[in-house]
Amino acid sequence: MQASSVPTSFPAVFANGAGTGYIxxxxxxxxxxxxxxxxxxxxxxxxxxxxxxSAGGVPPFGQDMNGILNQITAGVQWSQVGGEPIYNAAYAATIGGYPNGAVLQSADGAGFWRSTVDNNSTGPEATAASFTGSIAGTTLTVTAVASGTVMVGQTLSGTGITAGTLITALGTGSGSTGTYTVQTSQTVSSTTITAAGASNWVPGKFYGTTAVTATGSAITLTAAQAARDIIVISGTLTANVQITFPALTKNWYIVNQATLGSFTLSVVVSGGTAVSLAAGGSILRGNGTNVLIDALQVAPATASQHAVQFGQVNTGRLINVQTFTASGTYTPTTGTNSIIVEVCGAGGAGGGASSANASPGGGGGGGSAARVRITTMPTTVTVTVGGAGSGVSAASGGAGGSSSFGSYVIAGGGAGGSFNSGSSFPVASSGGAGSTSLTISGASTMSASYGGQGGVGVVYTSGGVGLSGAGGNSLIGQGANQVGTGTAGIAPFVNCGAGGSGACNNTSGGSNFSGGGGSAGRIVVYEYA
Structure with a gap:
């Protein structure tokens, strides 16, 4: 058959204009x-x-011919205009229920239900209820409703009720007390009746969104609510809230717009394992037993507007920083693929001052430093952190020690500031030399610097103006500031490799002072995935 072989549609139902007595x-x-x-x-x-x-026969009635053709063409025309059958409880009771695979349009016309068993009489959108009632013939009289809504398509059970009894029509009741029609004639005195909701129906394609408001009570979605693919949750939680989904094999897109505060919002299938919902959108997959949120796979991003794979954003990501202010051993953090290492030698101490004569101490020199990148990861690396140069009273300052990161970087320490004492003015003391010892091997240099020279200390006249030498800078720190007369030297910020400043006296008869100690070295390792 070909697509072009479409039969002519009925523009009108046969005998739709037949008058009384003719149909x-x-x-x-x-x-x-x-x-x-x-x-x-x-x-x-x-x-x-x-x-x-002549043999006693009776001619067919024309009214019957018009009637049957009217009924047939009405059904055909409904199909030709795209209409679908809708659940009919009385019809289901008459035919013994819908077969497995039957597809019915939902009551609101927004989607479809499919039967999963033969002889299925229950309504696909029926919900559970419990009430007090009696049955006389085919009339159910409901006198009180404990929970739920009484509706067409519910299957009833209770003391004396015939198995499979189905509500097929409304009477005076419309969800609560009143009368209803059941398909099986029987006599049942007043009793507690349980009305079962939909069973053995699964949703097909549904249009639209289900809106759910969450506050402080548990929520159970009806079949009609869970039928839609998009569920938007709003409200402000006042307690932990759990939403129960039907046991379906289906995907939902959940938009969690609720204000959670300190509470949690979770979803579950009755008897299954609950899954917490974060704010925003989530794809929820039902497998008939549980609801799950799966990790989604996307193609590698090739443009700025593309979603990216975790591996793309994870590569090169800073995952840890290890700082060494004392010697030890570096062990890479799991997942480290490259490192940037910052190594700085220690600063020298400033020169001291004597009580015997004018004596301006020179500033200590700064340690050399480098910042390098290593992409071939070692298993471990021996780390040596240079010790700070020590200030000495009335003597030259001590030199700073070298720092090293294995053989990748060796950075020397700065020299101590000199000490000079005298009465022939001006009296000066030279600053300690910044380290020019720096070795880099097996690593890519990002930046490197020798240590800064310590400043000169000078006293111009006996009892006059005098200043010690300032400490020399390093790549990562500033040397200590110079001091005036009658003052001990000061140390720079800790573990920055800079030099200490000298002490200063401008005449005899004062006190001995020590130069400011240098700053110890430091090694920092930045680890990247």
């Missing part, structure tokens, strides 16, 4: 013995219609 509905039950010659869905046209009138 009648064809009943299901046989009309034999009731109305001679009348058609029924059971017999069609009865045997009398096939006998000659």
């Amino acid at each position: 009648r509905s064809v009943p299901t039950a046989s009309q034999i013995g009731i109305t001679n010659g009348a058609a029924s869905l059971t017999d069609g046209f009865p045997p009398l219609c096939f006998l000659a009138t």
Whole structure:
């Protein structure tokens, strides 16, 4: 058959204009013995219609012909215009239920339900209820509702109730107290009745969004709520809230717009494992037993607007920083693929001052330093941190020690500031030399610097103005400031490799002073994935 072989659609239902007396509905039950010659869905046209009138036969009724063709073409036209069947409890009871695979349109026209078993009479959108009622014949009378809503399509159970009893129509009741029609005639005195909700129906494609408001109580989604693919949750939580989903094999897109505060919002299938929902959007997968949030795989990003793989953003990411202010051993953090290492030698101490004569101490020299990158990762590296040069009273300052990161970087320490004492003015003391000892091997140099020269200390006249030498700078720190007369030297910031300043006296008869100690070395390792 070809797509072009579309049959002509009925523009009108057959005999839709037939007047009274020219058309009648064809009943299901046989009309034999009731109305001679009348058609029924059971017999069609009865045997009398096939006998000659001379032999006692009865001609077919034209009303029956109009009636059956009207009924047939109405169904055909509904299908031709794209209409789908809708759940009908009375019809389901008559035919013994819908078959496995039957597809019905939802009550609101927004989607479809599919039966998963044969002989399925329950309503796909029915919800559970509990109430007090009695049955006389096919009339159910509800006198009190404990929970839920009474509706068409519910299957009833309780003391004395026939198994499989189905509510097929509303009477005076419309969800609460009142009368309803059931398909099985019976007599049941007033009792507690349980109405089962939908079973053996699964949602097909549904249009639209389900809105759920979460506050402080647990929520159980109805079949109709869970049928939609997008569920938007709002509200302000006043307690932990759990939302129970039906046990379906289905995906949902959850938009969590609720204000969580200190509480949690989770989703679960009854009897399954709960999953916490973070704020924002989540793809939730039901497997018939649990609901899960799976990790999603995306292609490698090639443009700025693309989603990226974790490996793309993870490569080169700073994962840890290890700082050494004392000698030891470096061991890479798990996941480290490259490192940037900052190594600085120690600073020298400033020169001291004597009480015997004018004596301006020179500033200590700064340690050399380098910042390098290593991409071939070692298993471990021996780390040596240079010790600070020590200040000495009335003597030259001590030199700073060398710092090293294995053989990758060796950075020398600065020299101590000199000490000079005298009465022939001006009196001066030279600053300690900044380290020019710097070795780099097996690493890429990012920056490197020799240590800064310590400043000169000078006293110009006896009892006059005098200043010690300032400490020399390093790549990562500033040397200590110079001091005036009658003052000990000062040390720079710790572990920056800079030099200490000298002490200063401008005449005899004062006190001995020590130069400021240098700053110890430091090694910092930045670890990248």
